[in-house]
Amino acid sequence: MCGIIACRAIEPAPGYLIAGLKRLEYRGYDSAGIAVTAADGTTAVFRTTSRVDSLTGLVDGWAGPLLAGTGIGHTRWATHGGVSEQNAHPHQDCEGRVSVVHNGILDNADRLRAELVHAGHRFSSEVDSEVICHLVEDRLLVSDDLLDAVSGAVAQLTGSWALVVLDARTGRMVAAAHRSPLLAARSTAGVFLASDISAIGDWVEEFHILADGDVIEVTNDLVWTHAGTPVAVPTAIPRPPRPTFSLTLEADDHMAAEILEQPEAATRLLEEVGGRIATGALWNDLGLPRFDRMRVVACGTSLNAGEVIGSALSRLGGLAHSSVVASEAAGSVVEPGTLTVMMSQSGETADVLRALDESPEGFPVLALVNNVHSTLGRKVDAVLSCSAGPEIGVAATKTFVCQILVGTGLVISSLVASGRMDTAQARRLVNDLYLVPEQLAEAAAAARALLPPLVDEVRGAKGFLFLGRGAGVAYAAEGALKLKEITYRWAEAYPAGELKHGPLALVEQGTPVVVVDDGDPRLAGNIAEVRARGGRIITIGRAGSSIEVPLSLAAPCGPLAAVVPLQMLALGLAVELGFDADKPRNLAKSVTVD
The missing domain is CATH 3.40.50.10490 (Glucose-6-phosphate isomerase like protein; domain 1)
Known part of the structure; x- marks a missing residue:
């Protein structure tokens, strides 16, 4: 849940990196940092435990060699190690040649660290991510090719990672992903990597998503490999409309704005799906089989929204539903005729993705997300967007409302499609849904x-x-x-x-x-x-x-x-x-x- 950005750009990298990190700060704000190649073949590293904005002052105060257009950046949510500048990314190897940013959890970090320390490596942080720097450092002693070194290093990892490695000596940059989101994009401004398209959406029109096991090199183009073998660059996905939020909003303003935006978001969603509910088309278009019970798998706010949706199914259709906390889903029994609905605002929630991986085969799975191109959206049988638009406040608001609206619409549509509800009743219920935006506005005023x-x-x-x-x-x-x-x-x-x-x-x-x-x-x-x-x-x-x-x-x-x-x-x-x-x-x- 940290944020990554990287670039090989025509203009100096700090401007892109800091602007992108501001877009990603909602993913983690315990610390932030960037590493940028310099004209003398070194890497300048700037790290802070304050907010991303403070990096601007650090860069402005830089008195060293000219900073170039290649760099990596990271905003952190602390897992391994406390909140300190020492634990902030980017991390470096013993000689300062290799710089790394990483999102995810390395399950075997303790063992790898012990082996590396025994081999003479010096660690400067408590963070699991630092082992990557030293693994790459070792591999570069065998082969001076960064792509080979990173491929060999990630082969030793277990857990999850989205990572970018920068080599100060050559200026080369390599990225890898496994069970953690990372995307790449090209434009006239340069080549970019990010955890989320919102970080780089101002500079690109389309993007490519790294699949689990991909390792790519970022030159003036993209060199794509998988399991050590060159592969074609994945099909490009058009960038969604640029977010309308302002980075100049003060603290508390994003959540306040998103609460007040709920009537508008609800109206927009109902305009998108409302006409397809009572006809059964919203359900039929998903291509899923008829079901007799629903199992919702989610966390936090999405779990609460899922309970509302499941209750609607029971109340309106007389069908059973259950809600499963995603982090506790392992081993849960799935009965015949069950539709599993996996809900996640981001579509990247690790607990939900792990629950999906551990689910028994042969049962249909629908993802209800706010990003249809997310990892969850790509791994299931069908995907439905709640279309809430960007949500920056960490505490979910409009995504909750939109999940409930589209999920309830789906329930009604499925009941019509299966002959369990007549069209007239469905239309009356849809008309009630159309009242929701005005009701939300009146509730806000009160x-x-x-x-x-x-x-x-x-x-x-x-x-x-x-x-x-x-x-x-x-x-x-x-x-x-x-x-x-x-x-x-x-x-x-x-x-x-x-x-x-x-x-x-x-x-x-x-x-x-x-x-x-x-x-x-x-x-x-x-x-x-x-x-x-x-x-x-x-x-x-x-x-x-x-x-x-x-x-x-x-x-x-x-x-x-x-x-x-x-x-x-x-x-x-x-x-x-x-x-x-x-x-x-x-x-x-x-x-x-x-």
């Missing part, structure tokens, strides 16, 4: 007006409970997750009926208890239980709630509009407490490590 005094009242609370019933349970879970992610306060979500089975012991005078109230009559008793213990009730939902949001009793995806005040509650509290909601501590987007 939250803006009513939340500030509530946030002020609960800012000192150390813990929160979130409750719901039925379709509201998954939204309560998402509200608790958002609060935990960006306010660093404990927050637990439960079906409201579970209060009496343990969680009620947590409630004391003033404990904030947030209730997603979709009109279930049983909630009144649960609220009374909390109030009797002195809890501070905040209801979100039907008329008379602390924050009223538009609800449709026929809504196929439950009280979706309630998620907007839940998101804004978390954001408002984070801002009030002085935290950076866009980049919460210890977290990053696109979780590409196990």
